[in-house]
């Protein structure tokens with residue numbers, strides 16, 4: 001086989017044996033240049049997603065366990081991302097003899113590096129940089145992604161069709177702090193709130209216990225009191241009844257699940 005063009009130096013998943021022409025003056029093909037540009041421009045968003053994975057911040061109460069939580073893993077990875085992006089920016093600015101980005105913050109380095117994508121594509125180390133950025137994004141996804149949890153509630157579907165109430169029963173699907181209801185019969189994704197013993201955006205202590213059971217987080221009346229006391233979940237008193245804000249409970253439970261997932265990853 002004769003090649004009249006310089007081939008992309010990277011591997012290609014589809015038809016790996018077929019050589020891809022590198023862009024003019026570059027070491028990589030069009031597709032890989034696109035991937036490189038995307039990884040760079042999306043890195044601030046990836047970093048933001050890790051912040052969100054931290055959940056609502058605030059000081060950790062004294063005396064809580066010192067185990068490694070997803071918070072630590074996420075914030076460590078955020079600094080790692082910032083460090084790697086800054087070091088590539090430094091390399092480019094030194095080799096090109098130009099002013100480096102205004103700061104080492106990923107928002108600055110990403111925008112700055114985007115301008116130099118074509119120059120980077122023409123450097124022999126472009127494969128190293130692309131590999132490193134892929135790893136950063138992949139590891140971030142691993143920290144952010146929590147497997148969905150499906151919990152059968154035994155409740156009857158509230159949907160109606162042709163004047164008949166649906167015969168199906170409802171499972172709640174929890175993915176992070178996203179809660180949806182799924183019916184066994186009508187297969188439609190529904191808002192979970194009507195099935196969560198909520199009154200509007202507020203639930204009673206029994207409601208919190210039900211939510212914790214659905215999320216798979218061990219809980220008891222005492223534990224609910226502690227969460228409230230530590231301001232992990234929002235509460236208000238009304239006529240002698242304590243109401244808990246649904247969103248704050250869902251977010252807190254999502255956080256707890258991430259922590260468990262991170263612990264399992266570390267243990268395995």
Ligand SMILES: [Zn+2]
Pocket residue numbers: 008009010011012020028029030031032
């Ligand atoms: Zn390629």
Ligand SMILES: [Zn+2]
Pocket residue numbers: 157158159166167168169183184185186187
């Ligand atoms: Zn249904």
